[in-house]
Structures are given as structure tokens and as C-alpha cells.
Amino acid sequence: MSIISALLVTREQRGSVELVRSSNECIGDFESTEEAFCCPDFRVTTWALCIDPPFAKLIRGSWFAKVVVMSERSTEQIRELLDSLYRVDSGRILATLIRLLGDFDLAEEAMHEAFAAALSLWPRSGVPGNPRPWLISTARFKAIDTLRRRARFDASQDELVRYLEAQWSSAERSNKNEEDSLEDDRLEDDRLRLIFTCCHPSLAPEAHVALTLREVCGLTTEEIAKAFLITPRALAQRIVRAKAKIRETPIPYEVPTPQELPERLGAVLQVIYLVFNEGYSAAAGAEVTRAELTGEAIRLGRLLTELRPEPEVLGLENMGPEIMGLLSLMLLQESRHAARTSPAGELILLENQDRSLWNREQIAEGVALVEKALKSRRFGAYTLQAAIAAIHAEAESVAATDWRQIVALYDRLVRILPSPVVQLNRAVAIAMCDGPEAGLAHIDAVLEHGELANYYLAHSARADMYRRLGRTAEARASYEKALALTQQEPERQFLQERIRQLK
Numbered sequence: 001m002s003i004i005s006a007l008l009v010t011r012e013q014r015g016s017v018e019l020v021r022s023s024n025e026c027i028g029d030f031e032s033t034e035e036a037f038c039c040p041d042f043r044v045t046t047w048a049l050c051i052d053p054p055f056a057k058l059i060r061g062s063w064f065a066k067v068v069v070m071s072e073r074s075t076e077q078i079r080e081l082l083d084s085l086y087r088v089d090s091g092r093i094l095a096t097l098i099r100l101l102g103d104f105d106l107a108e109e110a111m112h113e114a115f116a117a118a119l120s121l122w123p124r125s126g127v128p129g130n131p132r133p134w135l136i137s138t139a140r141f142k143a144i145d146t147l148r149r150r151a152r153f154d155a156s157q158d159e160l161v162r163y164l165e166a167q168w169s170s171a172e173r174s175n176k177n178e179e180d181s182l183e184d185d186r187l188e189d190d191r192l193r194l195i196f197t198c199c200h201p202s203l204a205p206e207a208h209v210a211l212t213l214r215e216v217c218g219l220t221t222e223e224i225a226k227a228f229l230i231t232p233r234a235l236a237q238r239i240v241r242a243k244a245k246i247r248e249t250p251i252p253y254e255v256p257t258p259q260e261l262p263e264r265l266g267a268v269l270q271v272i273y274l275v276f277n278e279g280y281s282a283a284a285g286a287e288v289t290r291a292e293l294t295g296e297a298i299r300l301g302r303l304l305t306e307l308r309p310e311p312e313v314l315g316l317e318n319m320g321p322e323i324m325g326l327l328s329l330m331l332l333q334e335s336r337h338a339a340r341t342s343p344a345g346e347l348i349l350l351e352n353q354d355r356s357l358w359n360r361e362q363i364a365e366g367v368a369l370v371e372k373a374l375k376s377r378r379f380g381a382y383t384l385q386a387a388i389a390a391i392h393a394e395a396e397s398v399a400a401t402d403w404r405q406i407v408a409l410y411d412r413l414v415r416i417l418p419s420p421v422v423q424l425n426r427a428v429a430i431a432m433c434d435g436p437e438a439g440l441a442h443i444d445a446v447l448e449h450g451e452l453a454n455y456y457l458a459h460s461a462r463a464d465m466y467r468r469l470g471r472t473a474e475a476r477a478s479y480e481k482a483l484a485l486t487q488q489e490p491e492r493q494f495l496q497e498r499i500r501q502l503k
Contacts, residue, residue: 075123082118087292089132090218095190096136098197099253101143104215104243109146114139191216192303193253198242199267200251207242212271213278214239217296226487261307265319269326269382272300276330281488288341288490294334301327321373325383328369332389335362347494351398363393381417384409403432420451424458431465440465456485460495467502476502 090111097107114135128134198211213219225235245251256264279293304323339353370386373379388409395401410426423446431439443462452458463478476499483495 078123078127079119081127082115082122085131085135086115087218089135091191091216091296093132093135093139094215094218095194097139097143098194098215099190100136100140102253104246106143106146107139108215110139110143111135113142117142189303191300193255195268195271195300196255196264197246197251197253199264199271200246201263201267202249202251203242203245204238205267207238208267208271209274210235210238211242213275216300217275217293219293255307262319265304265307265323268304269322272297272304273326273329273382275300276333280333286489287345288347288488289337291337294330294337298327298330298334301330321376321379322382324369324373325379325386328366328373329382329386329389331362331366331369332386332393335359335366335393341490345490347490350392355396358393366390366393381413384413384416388413398432401432403429407433420446420449421455424452424455424461428461431468436465436468440469454485456482456491459485463498467498472502 093114094107094111097111098104101107101110117138118131118135195212195216198215199208203211210224213224214221221236221239222232225232276294276297279290279295279297282288282290301323305327307323335358336350336353338359339355339357340348342348366386367390370383370390373383374387388406391402391406391409406429407426410422410429413422414426424443427439427442427446430442440462443458443465446452447458447462459478459482463475463482466472466475466478479495479499479502483492483499486492486495
């Protein structure tokens with residue numbers, strides 16, 4: 001068995017989803033896949049010299065003018081490259097395939113087959129200069145093959161096959177236009193279409209986040225289930241029901257019209273915010289953050305700013321500022337990324353962070369956005385949270401932070417969004433103004449309602465108040481409660497160290 005065959009068998013035995021989704025590897029020290037193609041060890045040639053005959057159609061036009069030829073002993077590098085491509089680009093690829101094929105499951109199956117084909121072909125034939133269009137085209141061919149097989153038993157599939165073949169022939173005749181559509185990251189972005197589809201009001205609200213995380217962001221069913229504390233089976237059923245609803249309704253795969261935006265945009269903003277939060281503070285795992293999720297959420301936020309809602313459309317007058325507010329909030333929070341963990345992956349609290357590591361470009365952009373949103377006087381919860389984040393971002397230290405202004409902003413936020421988590425954050429801000437005893441009283445009041453009984457950060461905040469008050473036994477008990485409720489390893493290590501210090 002060849003090296004490629006052995007790799008394929010090994011990966012297939014693990015299941016197609018694990019082909020690339022499970023990897024947390026990166027390609028050496030490359031900053032991008034494009035940079036990886038510039039290594040002096042690789043030699044450049046043309047597709048015509050190396051491609052197998054079955055793939056002849058793929059080389060017409062200018063997409064695939066160059067490839068990088070790699071030796072057999074570079075197979076592991078190819079696998080790592082594909083893992084990285086999957087992490088970075090699978091969301092775009094899948095979204096485009098759903099647009100082209102009109103079917104979630106067929107698109108996902110075809111995408112996995114395209115990655116498997118790349119793992120088999122690229123070590124011998126070379127890596128395309130632009131891998132994403134290659135993968136999309138290969139996946140489309142795979143989907144057509146699948147539909148041809150189905151057509152033998154179901155005549156209704158034959159019409160779809162002819163439509164897709166005609167669509168591909170048309171694309172070949174206007175290759176440049178198709179290339180532009182594959183690379184287009186403006187308003188017509190396929191992932192923006194996909195997220196509006198996943199957040200359609202016809203779908204159950206609990207399906208919005210699950211479907212977006214699965215289809216737009218590429219999380220596995222197990223990862224999503226763990227993040228939302230439900231069983232993988234229940235989560236999978238939720239996703240299956242949502243896909244069936246999209247197919248049977250059918251729900252259009254498109255960005256809504258300006259008249260439809262008011263009822264659609266709120267759900268999309270909420271989902272993007274939840275995706276960012278899962279990336280900013282992962283619910284479980286070995287790392288505090290998941291950069292691919294925060295990056296994707298910020299990218300989607302930027303896309304939403306391009307919607308440019310017309311103010312005269314009823315209901316949209318408050319949405320423009322809130323889109324800016326959400327993007328500002330994400331940028332300001334993400335600006336602290338480099339300072340939030342040590343080189344060993346240990347959690348670093350805000351008060352101990354090296355602020356010289358904060359990303360000043362993101363802070364400047366975030367502050368400018370929130371100031372613009374606040375000036376509109378038509379803002380909401382995201383803009384208020386961004387204003388709080390801006391105060392933190394512009395302060396030289398925790399001691400120099402304007403905590404009274406933060407409490408005032410939380411007072412206003414509670415009126416708009418009276419959630420227990422907002423009240424908990426307000427309690428912590430009060431402690432910074434008026435001392436730990438005042439903060440503890442507010443935290444106890446929040447916990448008495450019971451909604452945060454299993455929220456580890458509530459017990460961790462209470463433990464910190466007890467620690468600052470010198471009530472060691474109560475602090476240790478609260479830290480132990482928080483430890484029992486968290487699955488994130490750096491958080492667990494931090495809590496264990498706090499418990500050790502109190503013994």
C-alpha cells in the first residue's frame with residue numbers, strides 16, 4: 001500500500017468529518033497558505049505537465065495556471081496543508097457549494113470527497129496555486145457524479161444533473177466571471193447568504209446557532225453540543241430538522257431585501273455574537289480561545305456593515321448603529337488576544353495583562369466605530385457593551401480605569417438587556433468602585449435567582465470577593481464549585497492554582 005493510500009485508509013477509518021476538522025496543527029511558521037507556496041524546496045510547473053486525464057476539465061482557463069510539485073516524502077506536508085485549508089476555508093467552500101448545489105447534505109458530502117481527492121492527488125500532481133477554486137470545482141464534479149448514480153434509481157435526479165452540467169458549461173465559457181464569483185468577498189459573499197439562511201425566522205430559534213456553527217463555522221456536532229451543554233444526539237437531531245425545513249419549505253439561499261431586514265438582522269447579530277463568544281472564551285478544550293471563530297465572527301460583522309441599511313426603511317433606523325456596535329465590541333475584545341494567555345497557555349487576568357501586547361489598530365478601529373454608533377443616539381445593547389470595552393481598552397491600567405463610568409453604562413445596559421450575566425458583570429464593576437463587600441452583596445443577589453447556579457464564572461467571581469475579604473474557607477469552597485463546572489483546561493488550571501494558594 002502506498003503512503004497516500006495508507007493515509008487515506010487511516011483517515012477514512014476515523015470518519016470523514018475528522019479528515020481535517022479535528023486538526024489543530026498549523027503549517028510551520030507560515031503566515032498564510034500563499035506564503036507556504038514560496039518555499040525554495042518546491043519547483044513550479046504547469047497543470048498540463050502533471051495532471052491526470054480525468055481531471056483535464058479542471059485545468060481550462062486561468063484559475064490553475066501553476067502548481068507546486070512536491071515529492072512523495074512531502075505527503076505529510078500535504079495533509080497538514082489540507083488540515084489548515086479546511087480550518088480556514090471550509091466555511092467559504094461549503095457556502096459556495098450550497099449555493100451551486102442547493103442542498104446542504106450533498107454539498108457537505110461533495111466537499112469531504114474533494115478534500116479526500118486532494119489528499120490522494122496533490123502529493124503526485126502538485127498543489128494548485130489557488131487551492132480553493134480547485135476544491136470547489138472538484139466537489140461540484142463529485143456532486144454531479146453522486147447525482148448521476150442516484151438518477152439510475154430516481155428519475156427526478158436526472159433533471160438536476162442536467163442543470164448542474166449546463167451551469168458548469170456556462171461557467172467554462174465565462175471563466176473569468178466564475179473566478180470573480182468564487183473570490184468575491186463583497187455583499188454577495190456566500191457565507192453571508194448562508195448565515196441569513198441558517199437564521200431564517202421559519203427555523204426554530206435554538207436551531208439558528210447550532211446550524212450556523214455547524215455549516216458556516218465548521219464546528220463538529222460534538223463541539224457544538226459541548227458548548228451548549230446538550231447531548232450530541234439531541235444537537236444532531238436539531239440540525240437535521242433545520243436542514244429538512246430549509247429543503248422542504250424551501251427557504252431561499254439569499255441575503256434578504258431591505259424590507260425584510262428588520263425582522264432578520266437581529267437574529268443574525270445574535271448568532272454572530274454567540275459565535276464570537278465561543279471563540280473568545282471556549283466552553284471546553286485545551287485553549288482559552290479559538291481564533292478561527294473570533295476571526296470568522298469579525299469577518300461576518302464586517303460583511304454586515306456593507307449592507308448599508310436605508311434609514312427610510314421602517315425598523316432599520318436602529319440596526320445600522322448596532323451593526324457597528326457589534327463589530328466594535330468584537331474588535332475591542334479581540335484586541336487583547338495576545339495578552340490573555342502566557343506562552344505556556346496559562347490564563348492571564350485583565351489586571352495582570354501586558355497592555356503593550358494589545359492590538360492598537362483593532363482598538364483604534366473599535367473606538368471609532370463605537371463613537372460613531374453612540375453619536376447616532378439609536379444604539380442598543382451591543383453598542384453599550386462596546387462602550388464598556390472601549391473604556392477598558394483606553395485605560396493605562398486597572399487602577400486607572402473609569403469604573404464609575406463602567407457602572408453607569410451597565411446601569412443603562414441592564415435596562416435594555418436585563419440578563420443575569422449582565423447583572424453579574426455589573427456587580428464586579430461595583431466591587432471595583434465600592435469594594436469587595438459591596439460587590440459580594442450584588443453577586444449573592446444574582447445567584448439567589450438560580451439562573452447562574454451552573455455558571456462557573458459566577459462562582460469564580462464570588463470566590464474572588466471572598467478572597468479579597470480574607471474569608472479563605474468560603475473562597476476555597478466557591479473556587480471548588482467553579483472548578484467543578486468548567487471544562488476549559490486553562491481555566492481549570494487557574495482555579496486549581498487559586499485553591500492551592502488558599503490552603
